[in-house]
Amino acid sequence: MIRERFHNLGLRFALRSLRKLVTPRKSGAVLLSDERQQGNVALVWALDQDGDQLSEGLVEQLKKLNSFETVIVVCPPRYFAKLRSMDHFFETLPDQADIVRSGISRDWDLYLRRRVSRIRSTWAPDFEFTIGPSPEDYLNAFIDEALTRPAAQT
Amino acid sequence: MDLDVLYLADLRFPGGSTTSLKYDIRACKQAGLKAGIIPLSSPLFARNQILNASLIEEIHSTGTVIVPITERPRAKVALLYHPSLLDAQVPCRTKFDADTFYLVVHQTTRDRRGRPNFQTERWSDLAVDWFGHRLKLLPVSNIVRKDLELNGLSHALHDSDWTNLIDPTDFPKKRSRVPNSQLVIGRHSRPSFDKWPSPPVALACYPASPKFTFRMMGASQPYLDQFETIPGNWQILPFSKLPVASFLQTLDVYSYFHSDSLIEAFGYCVLEALACGLPCVVPQYLEDIFGDACFYAEPEQASHVYDRLWSSCSMMEKASEKAVSYVEGTFGLDQFKHKFDLACDTSNVSRPTVPKRDETSARPVIMAVTSNGVGLGHLSRQLAIAEAIGPTVKTVFFSMSEAIEIARSIGYLAEFRPFSRRLELDTETWNAYFFQELLDALNFYKPSLVLFDGSVPYAGFLGAVEAYGKCPRVWIRRGLWRTDRPQSSSLDGHFDAVFEPGELCHAADPGFAGNDPERIARVHPVLLSPPDKQLGKEEARQELKLPKEATLCLVQLGSEANFDMTLARQVLLEFLDREPDAIAVEVRSPLHLDDRTDFHERLLSRKIFPLGRFLKAFDYAICAAGYNTFHENIATSLPTLFIPNNNPEMDLQELRADYGARAGWNLSCSADDPYGIGEKLQLLHDPERRKLMTLACSQNNDCWNGAHQIARQLRVLAQLPASLTEKN
Numbered sequence: 001m002i003r004e005r006f007h008n009l010g011l012r013f014a015l016r017s018l019r020k021l022v023t024p025r026k027s028g029a030v031l032l033s034d035e036r037q038q039g040n041v042a043l044v045w046a047l048d049q050d051g052d053q054l055s056e057g058l059v060e061q062l063k064k065l066n067s068f069e070t071v072i073v074v075c076p077p078r079y080f081a082k083l084r085s086m087d088h089f090f091e092t093l094p095d096q097a098d099i100v101r102s103g104i105s106r107d108w109d110l111y112l113r114r115r116v117s118r119i120r121s122t123w124a125p126d127f128e129f130t131i132g133p134s135p136e137d138y139l140n141a142f143i144d145e146a147l148t149r150p151a152a153q154t
Numbered sequence: 155m156d157l158d159v160l161y162l163a164d165l166r167f168p169g170g171s172t173t174s175l176k177y178d179i180r181a182c183k184q185a186g187l188k189a190g191i192i193p194l195s196s197p198l199f200a201r202n203q204i205l206n207a208s209l210i211e212e213i214h215s216t217g218t219v220i221v222p223i224t225e226r227p228r229a230k231v232a233l234l235y236h237p238s239l240l241d242a243q244v245p246c247r248t249k250f251d252a253d254t255f256y257l258v259v260h261q262t263t264r265d266r267r268g269r270p271n272f273q274t275e276r277w278s279d280l281a282v283d284w285f286g287h288r289l290k291l292l293p294v295s296n297i298v299r300k301d302l303e304l305n306g307l308s309h310a311l312h313d314s315d316w317t318n319l320i321d322p323t324d325f326p327k328k329r330s331r332v333p334n335s336q337l338v339i340g341r342h343s344r345p346s347f348d349k350w351p352s353p354p355v356a357l358a359c360y361p362a363s364p365k366f367t368f369r370m371m372g373a374s375q376p377y378l379d380q381f382e383t384i385p386g387n388w389q390i391l392p393f394s395k396l397p398v399a400s401f402l403q404t405l406d407v408y409s410y411f412h413s414d415s416l417i418e419a420f421g422y423c424v425l426e427a428l429a430c431g432l433p434c435v436v437p438q439y440l441e442d443i444f445g446d447a448c449f450y451a452e453p454e455q456a457s458h459v460y461d462r463l464w465s466s467c468s469m470m471e472k473a474s475e476k477a478v479s480y481v482e483g484t485f486g487l488d489q490f491k492h493k494f495d496l497a498c499d500t501s502n503v504s505r506p507t508v509p510k511r512d513e514t515s516a517r518p519v520i521m522a523v524t525s526n527g528v529g530l531g532h533l534s535r536q537l538a539i540a541e542a543i544g545p546t547v548k549t550v551f552f553s554m555s556e557a558i559e560i561a562r563s564i565g566y567l568a569e570f571r572p573f574s575r576r577l578e579l580d581t582e583t584w585n586a587y588f589f590q591e592l593l594d595a596l597n598f599y600k601p602s603l604v605l606f607d608g609s610v611p612y613a614g615f616l617g618a619v620e621a622y623g624k625c626p627r628v629w630i631r632r633g634l635w636r637t638d639r640p641q642s643s644s645l646d647g648h649f650d651a652v653f654e655p656g657e658l659c660h661a662a663d664p665g666f667a668g669n670d671p672e673r674i675a676r677v678h679p680v681l682l683s684p685p686d687k688q689l690g691k692e693e694a695r696q697e698l699k700l701p702k703e704a705t706l707c708l709v710q711l712g713s714e715a716n717f718d719m720t721l722a723r724q725v726l727l728e729f730l731d732r733e734p735d736a737i738a739v740e741v742r743s744p745l746h747l748d749d750r751t752d753f754h755e756r757l758l759s760r761k762i763f764p765l766g767r768f769l770k771a772f773d774y775a776i777c778a779a780g781y782n783t784f785h786e787n788i789a790t791s792l793p794t795l796f797i798p799n800n801n802p803e804m805d806l807q808e809l810r811a812d813y814g815a816r817a818g819w820n821l822s823c824s825a826d827d828p829y830g831i832g833e834k835l836q837l838l839h840d841p842e843r844r845k846l847m848t849l850a851c852s853q854n855n856d857c858w859n860g861a862h863q864i865a866r867q868l869r870v871l872a873q874l875p876a877s878l879t880e881k882n
Contacts, residue, residue: 105516
């Protein structure tokens with residue numbers, strides 16, 4: 001009985017030290033659970049995907065990231081169900097056509113740049129990948145075009 | 155936007171102030187003048203006090219404008235329509251220009267015991283600093299005028315009163331009483347204590363007597379509990395049990411006495427009684443308002459007046475005629491033009507005329523926030539409401555639903571944020587994240603209204619809308635909660651309105667979501683595809699590429715994310731084997747991935763959202779009993795076997811399904827009863843049986859307008875521009 005108690009005590013100490021070892025190392029990564037913070041995180045920007053299915057390029061990229069514990073894909077929301085079935089996470093940005101159609105005139109450039117920045121900080125990826133344009137190039141291109149186009153209606 | 159009269163008013167008052175506004179806007183229209191309203195919120199009420207339905211109806215029927223948030227109207231006369239609204243706690247989000255601006259004083263500044271009702275010392279500063287006009291007061295009666303003079307506000311008084319009006323045609327004259335019959339004496343008023351005399355006074359003015367019955371509408375239970383015994387000749391009715399005019403028709407005499415602390419500013423209840431031709435017995439001080447139209451008495455003398463009236467039919471008749479003619483001559487709607495002209499009088503203009511400005515900005519933005527949910531219920535209701543509000547506003551969806559593509563594909567701007575559950579985050583961390591995300595979006599989109607549909611408003615949501623603070627927020631939450639969640643329902647007070655979409659089985663709802671009709675606005679069921687938007691059978695089948703002639707069974711067993719429908723699916727396949735003429739059509743949203751393994755040559759699959767428009771394609775259905783499916787199928791009179799998902803995190807689907815089955819609208823069976831499912835599918839396959847169910851469903855006609863009912867109230871609450879497609 002006494003031996004068993006000592007054994008348990010020893011285990012408890014061992015576990016406590018393990019917990020110390022696994023202290024979160026990505027303090028800004030608020031969307032990562034403690035467990036996920038221990039693994040590799042990949043953020044994939046796939047902003048200009050079109051069509052009903054994931055592009056070959058994206059599928060290939062995701063295959064390469066098989067060993068990552070957490071993969072987040074930033075893409076149009078029609079791919080969410082597919083990505084969910086692959087156990088990936090996802091984010092999205094309003095696309096150019098949606099913004100023009102909405103007729104909402106605001107400082108989209110600032111808003112979307114802040115949003116991109118927060119996606120990066122809240123997931124704190126170890127690696128970033130882009131399929132198509134980088135978020136910066138994507139935003140530059142479409143903000144320029146959105147601003148030169150008349151809004152659908154105001 | 156040019157108006158003759160602009161009312162800055164709280165549309166939630168339950169009593170005389172609102173009734174007088176109702177008749178003011180009617181009279182204004184009859185006088186050929188144009189009225190507009192900017193809704194404000196008086197600190198006298200809980201934040202989520204419901205709008206006064208009768209007033210909303212009048213606004214709608216008279217075409218009175220709710221000034222859109224994006225407009226800056228100009229008016230000849232602007233009326234801040236209650237003294238509680240000239241208060242530092244009351245924001246006014248709409249700017250306006252007015253030739254004259256008045257505070258209409260509906261209440262004395264102090265009660266009978268000298269206690270102040272308002273902070274009158276702040277009125278002048280607030281009028282100048284916030285409304286840009288010198289303080290000018292329009293009392294509703296000579297009683298209020300005297301009170302204002304006594305309290306040092308003579309300098310701000312206008313020469314004329316803004317007298318309350320009434321439309322006598324709404325108050326049919328009471329028929330003569332049978333001689334020597336028992337006299338029915340009555341009164342009505344809000345249940346607040348000050349409207350009722352203390353027990354000793356009440357027993358004096360409403361005494362036990364075989365000659366009289368006292369019928370009282372609005373006495374509260376706490377008030378009545380003060381009495382040791384209630385006299386046997388008292389009849390008590392709850393406030394608003396009957397429409398006022400109907401209640402008054404049941405009386406012979408009206409008698410109104412109140413607590414000794416109250417000074418009635420006007421006594422609108424007495425005006426309503428006089429309009430019906432009821433002889434009225436009231437305190438002496440009301441003579442200032444009602445002249446010789448009433449009998450005046452102290453409470454202890456009141457029974458002498460009743461005696462005289464009881465014994466003299468001619469006295470009753472004479473009093474009745476005098477009452478009606480006094481009301482018509484003094485308070486009829488035709489008096490409006492006169493009081494308006496006096497208020498327009500340029501010698502009383504409170505500020506020099508300002509140059510006309512025509513400021514109109516872009517369409518306002520609404521932000522529809524939805525929780526993730528297991529299915530598409532939250533998102534579907536928000537979409538239904540957004541569609542009902544129409545294109546005069548820009549609706550942005552801000553959702554945790556992974557099916558947000560559905561809103562985007564319909565044409566809405568849609569944002570997504572991941573929810574805590576799948577991320578396996580603790581609630582506190584996720585709420586802190588969501589707070590930042592939503593606040594940034596609110597500051598960016600600058601919405602005029604935030605709608606939330608979900609069972610629990612997250613702390614991050616509440617914190618962000620509070621921090622933004624520039625618009626009303628509204629909670630849409632369906633009923634049929636499975637358990638009491640006081641921590642959820644207690645959050646009502648964070649919202650400016652709480653709407654409960656109608657449930658056909660409301661009568662069996664245990665009521666855990668709350669039952670207070672003053673705080674929760676109940677509307678018809680909210681449907682994304684109401685019956686009048688549905689395609690006919692042939693057209694729907696053609697669009698879905700389904701056989702023209704076959705007997706088609708719709709299959710919609712929900713997302714199955716948190717509930718196992720395997721048994722129901724197996725039974726369905728066996729049923730298809732048994733019935734060679736039956737074809738089943740499983741319908742999923744276009745976002746759903748094909749992951750099922752149950753194949754059958756007569757089990758077809760279609761992907762479509764929303765399905766409602768196509769429901770007439772089907773002869774019968776087997777479905778989960780979620781809110782939207784249940785109500786859409788019954789609205790379509792589609793005979794359905796409902797298999798409730800009774801996962802503990804869901805609403806009481808089994809109650810909904812069983813209630814409908816008992817009413818004859820549908821069949822119901824538990825998901826773990828293969829025998830029952832088989833038998834009931836067989837019943838549905840019988841055309842005669844289906845006819846009976848269709849007939850039973852069709853009894854629920856004309857109650858599918860919930861989305862438009864909510865939209866209409868949101869237009870008032872958030873001052874949204876009217877939609878051309880607005881429905882009653």
